[in-house]
Amino acid sequence: MAQERVIALVDMDCFYVQVEQRRDPSLRGKPCAVVQYKKWQGGGIIAVGYEARAKGVTRQMRGDEAKKKCPEITLVRVPENRGKADLTRYRDAGREVIEVLCKFSRCVERASIDEAYIDLTEEVVKRIEERGPDSVTVDMLSSTHVAGWQTDTVGQSSESEGINLDGRAVGVFQWLDSLSRRDASLYDRRLAMGAVIAEEMRAAVERETGFHCSAGIGHNKVLAKLCCGLHKPKQQTVLPHASVPQLYSTLPIKKVRGCGGKLGASLTEDLGVEYMGQLAAFSEKELQAKCGDKCGTWLYNLCRGVDYEPVKDRQVAQSIGCGKNFPGRECLDTKEKVLHWLSQLSSELAERLQKDKEMNNRVAKLLVVGFRNDGNPPTSASRSCAIHRYEADQLCKDAFILLKQFNLAGNHQAAWSPPIMNLHLNASKFVEEGGAASGNIATFLSKTPNNKLSQAPSMKQETKKEATQHGSKEERRTSGIAAFFSPSHKNVVREVEGEIKTTIGTSVQVNTSPASTGPGQVQKMSFFAKFKQSPAEQEGRSRAGGIPLTAQCERSPRKTGFFAAKSVKSSSASGCVKSVKNAHSPDDVTLQEELQTQWKGCDKSSNDTSTVSQPSDKPQIQAESHTPRTGPSDTNSTASDSDSNGEGPQEGSTEPDRPDCTAVPSDRCVSVTGDASGTQVDAEDVTKCEKCGKDILAWELPEHLDFHFAMELQQQQQQQTSNGTGASAHASGSNVSKATSGAAKITGKRRGRPPKRQKIDHPTLDAFFKHRS
DNA sequence: CATGGGGTTAGT
DNA sequence: ACTAACCC
Ligand SMILES: Nc1ccn([C@H]2C[C@H](O)[C@@H](COP(=O)(O)OP(=O)(O)OP(=O)(O)O)O2)c(=O)n1
Ligand SMILES: [Mg+2]
Ligand SMILES: [Mg+2]
Numbered sequence: 091m092a093q094e095r096v097i098a099l100v101d102m103d104c105f106y107v108q109v110e111q112r113r114d115p116s117l118r119g120k121p122c123a124v125v126q127y128k129k130w131q132g133g134g135i136i137a138v139g140y141e142a143r144a145k146g147v148t149r150q151m152r153g154d155e156a157k158k159k160c161p162e163i164t165l166v167r168v169p170e171n172r173g174k175a176d177l178t179r180y181r182d183a184g185r186e187v188i189e190v191l192c193k194f195s196r197c198v199e200r201a202s203i204d205e206a207y208i209d210l211t212e213e214v215v216k217r218i219e220e221r222g223p224d225s226v227t228v229d230m231l232s233s234t235h236v237a238g239w240q241t242d243t244v245g246q247s248s249e250s251e252g253i254n255l256d257g258r259a260v261g262v263f264q265w266l267d268s269l270s271r272r273d274a275s276l277y278d279r280r281l282a283m284g285a286v287i288a289e290e291m292r293a294a295v296e297r298e299t300g301f302h303c304s305a306g307i308g309h310n311k312v313l314a315k316l317c318c319g320l321h322k323p324k325q326q327t328v329l330p331h332a333s334v335p336q337l338y339s340t341l342p343i344k345k346v347r348g349c350g351g352k353l354g355a356s357l358t359e360d361l362g363v364e365y366m367g368q369l370a371a372f373s374e375k376e377l378q379a380k381c382g383d384k385c386g387t388w389l390y391n392l393c394r395g396v397d398y399e400p401v402k403d404r405q406v407a408q409s410i411g412c413g414k415n416f417p418g419r420e421c422l423d424t425k426e427k428v429l430h431w432l433s434q435l436s437s438e439l440a441e442r443l444q445k446d447k448e449m450n451n452r453v454a455k456l457l458v459v460g461f462r463n464d465g466n467p468p469t470s471a472s473r474s475c476a477i478h479r480y481e482a483d484q485l486c487k488d489a490f491i492l493l494k495q496f497n498l499a500g501n502h503q504a505a506w507s508p509p510i511m512n513l514h515l516n517a518s519k520f521v522e523e524g525g526a527a528s529g530n531i532a533t534f535l536s537k538t539p540n541n542k543l544s545q546a547p548s549m550k551q552e553t554k555k556e557a558t559q560h561g562s563k564e565e566r567r568t569s570g571i572a573a574f575f576s577p578s579h580k581n582v583v584r585e586v587e588g589e590i591k592t593t594i595g596t597s598v599q600v601n602t603s604p605a606s607t608g609p610g611q612v613q614k615m616s617f618f619a620k621f622k623q624s625p626a627e628q629e630g631r632s633r634a635g636g637i638p639l640t641a642q643c644e645r646s647p648r649k650t651g652f653f654a655a656k657s658v659k660s661s662s663a664s665g666c667v668k669s670v671k672n673a674h675s676p677d678d679v680t681l682q683e684e685l686q687t688q689w690k691g692c693d694k695s696s697n698d699t700s701t702v703s704q705p706s707d708k709p710q711i712q713a714e715s716h717t718p719r720t721g722p723s724d725t726n727s728t729a730s731d732s733d734s735n736g737e738g739p740q741e742g743s744t745e746p747d748r749p750d751c752t753a754v755p756s757d758r759c760v761s762v763t764g765d766a767s768g769t770q771v772d773a774e775d776v777t778k779c780e781k782c783g784k785d786i787l788a789w790e791l792p793e794h795l796d797f798h799f800a801m802e803l804q805q806q807q808q809q810q811t812s813n814g815t816g817a818s819a820h821a822s823g824s825n826v827s828k829a830t831s832g833a834a835k836i837t838g839k840r841r842g843r844p845p846k847r848q849k850i851d852h853p854t855l856d857a858f859f860k861h862r863s
Numbered sequence: 864c865a866t867g868g869g870g871t872t873a874g875t
Numbered sequence: 876a877c878t879a880a881c882c883c
Contacts, residue, residue: 127867136866152866202869202871204883347882351881351882352879352880384873407870408870409871411870413867414868417867418864418865470878473877
């Protein structure tokens with residue numbers, strides 16, 4: 091049954107802004123936004139607090155623009171490290187939230203840095219068993235709205251003896267009241283219980299992290315996401331299945347997750363469909379003809395409020411990447427620039443991968459390097475190779491090898507052919523760490539990475555200024571199984587005693603507090619504002635004592651009994667997907683010979699003079715920079731003012747030391763493959779490099795030497811910049827390869843590979859073949 | 864000059 | 876393996 095599940099979507103309110111406001115409490119309650127960079131017209135705004143939204147400040151806006159709209163606004167800068175924005179602070183904060191959510195369900199899916207889907211079916215069923223279906227009372231839903239049941243404002247509340255009934259509370263009450271009728275939907279009762287749990291989850295999130303959030307509760311992910319946005323700061327919305335048609339009748343297609351881009355536009359253009367509900371007029375086949383079988387079926391169901399996508403049991407990202415744009419004149423048009431930024435990106439990636447390994451007991455096996463060129467249209471491409479070790483210089487080196495195939499300029503030249511406007515690295519294909527005592531045997535054998543959150547994210551120094559109580563920070567959550575719900579919820583059992591049987595107008599135990607109303611309370615005026623009225627109101631009906639019909643939609647001839655549906659695929663488990671897939675991962679990457687030496691020393695002080703790290707943050711891993719700080723406010727120039735000029739150092743600190751230029755004995759990776767398909771580069775044909783004394787495949791010597799050249803060149807350049815001296819790159823490098831410049835075409839087919847078949851080519855080998863074949 | 868820096872999934 | 880679409 092399409093309504094058997096109870097899914098919640100929790101989304102943090104103006105997340106980055108809240109993260110900054112927790113760090114610096116003086117920012118609380120003030121108009122505030124987070125900007126990235128500052129030089130170009132005040133930087134780009136990526137998050138806006140609700141006070142500032144009320145003044146018209148939006149994302150995408152430039153900092154300068156925001157200042158015009160709201161002169162009192164405080165713009166907080168995203169931390170910068172290695173010359174680029176660094177979102178670590180927000181990722182860490184997002185993980186804190188996920189940790190809390192995991193206490194409420196075994197199935198939590200991290201959907202983005204600030205939101206997660208939670209399959210609450212199991213918990214809901216359990217609670218209904220324990221407490222009965224009618225145990226939900228309005229006071230348990232003090233910040234809840236029921237879509238389609240909002241009796242709106244206008245004149246009311248005056249005559250009620252002292253009871254301030256707002257439209258929200260009346261709607262909640264009427265809905266709950268309707269659920270106690272015999273013919274009420276069993277699944278609506280589940281939703282009500284889900285809403286209770288969602289209230290508790292959100293309270294726990296706020297108590298334990300200091301961040302407030304909103305939520306949507308529905309029978310599937312799309313509906314949960316959709317209704318979360320109906321009432322945004324510090325509120326939640328439950329969407330009964332019967333309210334879907336009403337909601338969809340005026341919901342622009344592009345508001346639905348997955349339809350916000352070209353698909354939604356083409357549906358409107360080609361089918362003449364404006365609102366989601368209109369899609370229901372098309373047959374499944376018609377929709378399939380329009381956008382393919384899978385998509386067509388998906389739309390056919392979706393416009394009826396049905397979506398079967400499971401909530402995945404995954405709390406950690408499946409890829410870790412970093413990148414940077416180089417717009418306009420900042421484009422990378424020399425090999426030195428490319429190497430420099432590759433080095434910066436590699437450094438960040440290696441650091442993040444290492445931390446990820448420690449925290450999640452897994453290692454990434456695939457490195458992807460990608461770029462974009464200017465043009466009309468802009469072109470882009472990416473290439474990948476195996477990751478053998480988490481070492482910045484190795485990643486840098488491999489990435490460069492992959493990248494240089496696209497350099498139309500000669501390899502020995504200073505210039506880089508089509509200038510690069512965007513460069514990015516990404517690591518993925520995680521497998522559980524080989525470490526002995528890790529994970530159980532089954533998961534180890536299947537090479538399934540641990541995608542559960544394992545331990546508290548070190549709980550850094552990020553003090554919980556707002557957090558109170560000892561609370562459950564102990565995190566006895568290891569992974570999986572032992573996640574049972576426990577949080578300190580007060581308003582629990584109300585026992586079945588007083589079902590709230592009352593009628594409008596009589597004494598109702600309505601919680602008067604709107605739970606939150608503040609400067610931020612600005613409701614979206616676009617589509618969402620309109621759906622705040624009940625169907626009755628939209629139809630011009632009176633709502634006096636009227637209990638809205640719950641019918642009119644497909645109310646299934648359902649069997650009775652809460653567990654009737656249990657047989658369907660898994661009611662309690664309700665299809666929550668445990669990420670145990672990859673029984674035989676497609677990437678049983680064969681470890682292979684390490685063909686090249688690693689130079690630690692891609693750059694040591696790879697910091698060019700101008701790049702500076704930034705906010706002194708907490709005692710981070712910074713080198714020396716002793717900003718006597720400890721308070722949160724120290725930090726990122728919460729520079730609301732001036733400063734407009736500086737992309738420059740926000741505050742100095744040097745980059746943490748990087749491995750230095752010493753050759754290291756190569757611990758060549760053994761080939762070994764568990765799998766017959768994996769082909770390795772044979773370790774034969776090895777010769778010794780005179781520059782570093784390492785064993786190199788003979789056929790790769792040209793590439794190898796080229797690296798020495800490039801690295802030396804880069805080092806030299808960095809020395810120069812730090813000395814402020816002029817420049818000229820004379821490379822002592824015994825550059826050998828040169829004539830062999832065969833740049834790859836971006837759009838065209840790649841050249842054939844050697845007859846060897848393999849899962850993941852060794853980068854240098856791959857490069858070699860593409861290079862000269 | 865010029866949103867930018869992330870992520871996931873589906874199609875080929 | 877790589878690209879495109881979509882999303883935060
Ligand atoms: N294009 C975007 C969208 C979002 N974000 C970041 C900043 C946001 O704070 C965070 C969460 O995105 P949301 O769309 O959930 O927006 P907010 O949480 O900021 O606001 P809201 O209260 O509307 O959810 O992700 C971003 O960097 N770039
Ligand atoms: Mg949000
Ligand atoms: Mg979000």
